[in-house]
Amino acid sequence: METSAYFVISELKSVQSIDGWQEFFDHGNGYLGTAVAAFEKRKKAYSAGILYNLVAMAIEKFVMAALMRHGTMPYNHTMVDLVEAMEKTFPGELTELRAGLLQLDKYQEICDLEGFSISPPAMEEIPSMLVLAGKMKSLVIDKISFS
Template structure:
């Protein structure tokens, strides 16, 4: 079996980090009102999480098994310890949209409180990414 070898041009943690920042900013309401509904904000936050975790993993020349919340967090744990409370905060929201499974396809709309909590947890991951990727 041929081994895949990554070099510096294969991935770029800087792009992932920038994407994470842009998606987090887009998911953040300006004032009391957001131009996006709850479902789109959830997806923007999910893409932000992906950007930050992928930046850290790429920085360490690692890849996750997949891009679900659990796979991203498990991948992150291969390069650094993750606070158990932070991990649980993120993983509790993975099933708001289970769209990768054919048998168990499920979508629901997150509440404002869920979005606020998820955003707070992802903001913590953002700070970790910005400290790690230098």
């Protein structure tokens, strides 16, 4: 084994997890499961805006689980901040997901009180969001250990 590879493995083993990361993962599963079931059953109570928020919450919870498992936190909880933290913690792993994740921020710009705006997605956009959340879940499962 190369010295540099051994160093990286040793370094990862010494990372101190932040308590509660498993709960974040479980909550992400719950949000995503609710969104998938509601979309598949075409429940009228679940508008595109509500489904979008469930997907965004699922992704946020999955990201937080991965980051906390590796002993780090994002600067904030916008998709931009979550993507930045994931890219720092898992370099090169978000290549396929990055653009879709950043796209999610366009529906709610709520950090600036003067520029506050919410514009829900069309229902036709929800399937790709569900796929995105599923891919994030798979990535996170790959990056955390449940031992």
